[in-house]
Each structure stands twice: as structure tokens, then as C-alpha cells.
Amino acid sequence: MAAELELLPLGPVTNLDTRVLIIGNGLVGKRLAKDFGEAAIVVDYPQVDVTHQYQVEDLVLAHPEAGIVVNAAGYTLVDKAQTEPRQAHLINVVGNRNVAMACEAAGRYAVFLSSETVFGNGQPGREFDESEIPPVFMSPRIRGVYGTSKAMGEFEAWSYFVQGGRGIIGRLSYPSDRESGYFPKVLKFPGLNDDCEIVTTLTPEIAPAIAQAYRLKVTGKVLHLVGTKTSPFEFGNEARRRMGVSPAPPIKVIPNPDRAPRPQYGSLSFNFYV
Numbered sequence: 695m696a697a698e699l700e701l702l703p704l705g706p707v708t709n710l711d712t713r714v715l716i717i718g719n720g721l722v723g724k725r726l727a728k729d730f731g732e733a734a735i736v737v738d739y740p741q742v743d744v745t746h747q748y749q750v751e752d753l754v755l756a757h758p759e760a761g762i763v764v765n766a767a768g769y770t771l772v773d774k775a776q777t778e779p780r781q782a783h784l785i786n787v788v789g790n791r792n793v794a795m796a797c798e799a800a801g802r803y804a805v806f807l808s809s810e811t812v813f814g815n816g817q818p819g820r821e822f823d824e825s826e827i828p829p830v831f832m833s834p835r836i837r838g839v840y841g842t843s844k845a846m847g848e849f850e851a852w853s854y855f856v857q858g859g860r861g862i863i864g865r866l867s868y869p870s871d872r873e874s875g876y877f878p879k880v881l882k883f884p885g886l887n888d889d890c891e892i893v894t895t896l897t898p899e900i901a902p903a904i905a906q907a908y909r910l911k912v913t914g915k916v917l918h919l920v921g922t923k924t925s926p927f928e929f930g931n932e933a934r935r936r937m938g939v940s941p942a943p944p945i946k947v948i949p950n951p952d953r954a955p956r957p958q959y960g961s962l963s964f965n966f967y968v
């Protein structure tokens with residue numbers, strides 16, 4: 695299964711036999727809208743508030759042509775979440791629950807987007823997978839508020855799968871592409887600690903992977919949509935190169951108490967399925 699996904703072309707998806715309802719029009723939602731093209735139906739806040747169960751149900755029922763529903767809405771302010779735990783919980787946990795309930799009632803294929811931060815810290819050279827007991831949403835690892843909300847959001851997705859709901863969890867990590875506007879943010883990465891491993895998601899990979907998972911009827915699985923292992927330093931300088939900015943030297947990091955804990959060794963195993 696993983697091999698079939700690895701060989702997918704990037705970018706536009708064609709010949710999909712259904713429309714795709716994308717909830718959320720942020721960095722990832724915009725890219726999905728572009729790559730699903732005419733199949734995409736994009737709805738964002740405040741047209742729909744994922745924290746309101748009936749709004750999500752009404753939205754899904756209003757689009758019977760959409761066999762796939764992607765929850766690309768999220769509370770994504772990783773550091774700010776430390777002081778806004780209720781808001782992060784509402785959007786990332788209750789939001790996933792509402793999308794799950796609506797998809798279960800309407801019989802749709804649901805895609806829940808998640809993050810490498812669900813794992814908390816790891817070990818050098820060891821990639822995260824799902825082989826650990828307890829499973830990720832029960833893990834006692836130290837995570838920030840955002841990572842905890844994403845792990846609890848995954849738990850909502852698992853509950854949906856156990857009840858027969860169809861779909862996948864797609865974990866992303868540092869999603870970016872040339873046009874997304876994310877690279878400018880990444881330019882500051884050379885300033886971060888280089889004693890750290892990350893993997894990154896090329897956003898044009900996401901739509902083809904969702905389409906293929908749907909076509910292959912993959913359900914109740916986690917998909918790691920990530921590329922090769924790198925470091926914030928290398929990633930930041932790659933972004934600088936692509937934007938025509940000269941590479942930056944690593945600088946010493948001053949600890950910032952407002953920064954949320956993140957996995958220092960945050961590599962996801964490539965295209966891992968549970």
C-alpha cells in the first residue's frame with residue numbers, strides 16, 4: 695500500500711469520481727483547493743464553525759456530491775496555544791469530533807489532518823511510528839497544548855473509525871511549498887537549534903495522497919505525508935536558496951519561555967500505516 699502512494703505524481707488530481715468538501719482555507723486548505731481543482735468545494739470560518747456540531751452536519755448534508763470531507767480547519771498557533779488551551783481544544787478536538795459525527799451520519803470518507811507534534815519528544819535517529827504501547831493519544835510523553843489537542847483530535851478520529859466510519863488521519867510536518875507563503879516563515883529556521891531532526895511535507899503531495907487513499911478504500915489508518923529527514927538549519931537554508939536569499943550561518947538559540955515544547959527529534963516514519 696505505501697509503495698502505491700510513494701509513486702504518486704505531485705499536484706493536480708484528475709479523474710476523481712467525487713467532489714471534495716474542504717473545511718478550512720488556510721495554508722493546507724488553499725493548496726488542496728488548488729490541487730483538487732473543479733472537484734473542490736471550500737468552506738471556511740465564519741461560513742462554518744467546526745466547533746458547532748449542527749453547522750458541520752448541515753454543511754456536509756448540503757453537499758451530497760462530496761464523497762470526501764477534509765477537515766483542514768484548525769487552531770495552529772503552536773506557541774499561543776499554551777495560553778489558549780480551551781480554544782485549541784475546541785477547534786482541534788471538538789472540531790474533529792463534529793466532522794466525524796457528520797461524516798458518520800452522512801456516510802462520507804473523512805480526512806483528519808494531524809501533526810508530528812502528537813508524539814512529543816523522541817530519540818535521535820529514531821523515527822516515530824505507531825508501534826508504541828500506549829498509543830499516541832494515551833502517551834505520557836511531554837507535549838505542548840497544541841500537540842495534546844492534536845493527539846486528542848486523533849482520538850476522536852479513532853473513535854469514528856471504530857464505529858465503522860471511513861477515512862484516514864493524515865499527519866503533516868512543516869508543510870510548505872514554493873507558492874504557499876510558508877517559506878518566508880522558514881527563513882528564520884537557521885536561527886533554531888540544529889541539534890534536532892525534522893521531516894517536512896511538500897503540500898503538493900497531500901491532495902494526490904488523499905485521492906489515492908480514497909480510491910484504494912484505505913480506512914482507519916494513519917498516513918505520514920512526509921519527505922526526507924532534515925534539520926531546521928538545512929530546511930531554512932534550502933528555503934533561503936529557493937527564494938534567492940543567501941544561506942545563513944547557525945546562531946545560538948536563546949531559550950524562550952513562551953515557546954511551546956516541540957519534539958526535538960521529530961521525524962515521522964515515511965508513509966507509515968497502522
Ligand SMILES: NC(=O)c1ccc[n+]([C@@H]2O[C@H](COP(=O)([O-])OP(=O)(O)OC[C@H]3O[C@@H](n4cnc5c(N)ncnc54)[C@H](OP(=O)(O)O)[C@@H]3O)[C@@H](O)[C@H]2O)c1
Binds near residue numbers: 722765844
Ligand atoms: N502549518 C503547519 O505547520 C502544520 C503542521 C502539521 C500539521 N498541520 C495541520 O494541518 C491542518 C491545516 O493547517 P494549516 O497550516 O492550513 O492551518 P492554517 O493556515 O492556520 O489554517 C487553518 C484554517 O482553519 C480555519 N479555522 C479556524 N478556526 C475555525 C473554526 N472554528 N471553524 C472553521 N474553520 C476554522 C482558519 O480560519 P481563519 O483564518 O478565519 O481563522 C484557517 O482558514 C491543521 O489540522 C494543522 O494542525 C499544520
